[in-house]
Amino acid sequence: xxxxxxxxxxxxxxxxxxxxxxxxxxxxxxxxxxxxxxxxxxxxxxxxxxxxxxxxxxxxxxxxxx
Numbered sequence: 001x002x003x004x005x006x007x008x009x010x011x012x013x014x015x016x017x018x019x020x021x022x023x024x025x026x027x028x029x030x031x032x033x034x035x036x037x038x039x040x041x042x043x044x045x046x047x048x049x050x051x052x053x054x055x056x057x058x059x060x061x062x063x064x065x066x
Contacts, residue, residue, distance in 0.1 A: 019027070033039065044050040 044053065
């Protein structure tokens, strides 16, 4: 991409009227979180399954160091 085409693309984005965060949230029909319970999820069926996932994640994260 040349500098002139990058400048042209930036000008197009700046020319569009922006919407505020409040307007974007209203357009999506979002609402504030009222309780931490709304964020809770039963992702793992057991503590053992969670432990396996954490062990795998840890091993993968540090795999390149071995």
